Amino acid sequence: MDKSWMHPDRRSKAYEFGVEAFLNFAVENLLTTTHIRCPCVKCVNLKLFGVGIIRDHVYFNGIDQSYKNWTFHGEPWEATTNASRNVEEDDGHSRYSFVSEEIDMDDNDFGDFGSDPYEFANVIGDGDQPVYPGCRKYTKLSALVKLYNLKAKHGMSDVCFTEILILQGDLLPEGNTIPTSMYEAKKTLCALGLSYEKMHACPNDCILYRKEYEDSTNCPTCGISRWKEGKDSILKEGVPAKVV
Numbered sequence: 001m002d003k004s005w006m007h008p009d010r011r012s013k014a015y016e017f018g019v020e021a022f023l024n025f026a027v028e029n030l031l032t033t034t035h036i037r038c039p040c041v042k043c044v045n046l047k048l049f050g051v052g053i054i055r056d057h058v059y060f061n062g063i064d065q066s067y068k069n070w071t072f073h074g075e076p077w078e079a080t081t082n083a084s085r086n087v088e089e090d091d092g093h094s095r096y097s098f099v100s101e102e103i104d105m106d107d108n109d110f111g112d113f114g115s116d117p118y119e120f121a122n123v124i125g126d127g128d129q130p131v132y133p134g135c136r137k138y139t140k141l142s143a144l145v146k147l148y149n150l151k152a153k154h155g156m157s158d159v160c161f162t163e164i165l166i167l168q169g170d171l172l173p174e175g176n177t178i179p180t181s182m183y184e185a186k187k188t189l190c191a192l193g194l195s196y197e198k199m200h201a202c203p204n205d206c207i208l209y210r211k212e213y214e215d216s217t218n219c220p221t222c223g224i225s226r227w228k229e230g231k232d233s234i235l236k237e238g239v240p241a242k243v244v
Helices: 013-030 051-060 089-102 117-127 140-154 158-171 182-191
Strands: 227-229 235-240
Touching: 013 051, 140 158, 140 182, 158 182
Parallel strands: none
Antiparallel strands: 227 235
16 A cells, blocks of 8 residues: 655645555554544554544654554554564574663563564564664663653653654764654564553652552651642542553
8 A cells, every 4th residue: 555645745635545544554454443443653553433533633744754664553564574583592592681680570571572573573684783883882772772761761752752752863973773653662572572561659759559558548658648739729539640
């Protein structure tokens, strides 16, 4: 399917016809008009909307141009051609362990990546590329892990992280391999079985509300409430003051 329309001016006829062709394609393949993933640069296929809202988002926000294989909208997956399907076990495990150590996760947290070895092989092969031509310090995968660590550490929103990726890509030399969206970054990390869990935390960073503190409503160290305080100074029970 022609996807050249994803790049022209959003005011152009080419973009208009392309949007309608995309929506028709999605409806025909998904057999629904109400629960479709939105591929705009803000939603990056993480939110579901009806056709009308998606059309507005794609016009106002623009479509995520890294979404080249419309797998969420009925298009079959196309493996990258530059990745080998024969990844040696020791080589793959060494990279796998590197990601585990960088994100501070146990190997068991990755899940069974062997259930889709071709996808894992594609990610490993693609991740071996230098982050930009001539770079010796970082590969695409190691740079992405570092950036994602910062996202998790500082509680960045998906939209903020996407904008940082776009800026980072603009700052680096031409031909760099930095992902251009949260969707593309997640696709790479999810192929390795990486995920994250959101947890309530004390606003003063004293504790995480987990294990023995899972049911606590106030921090045992500083005494501050777990719940967010509204503009009327009334606590909104059930709404955490801080999430990490």
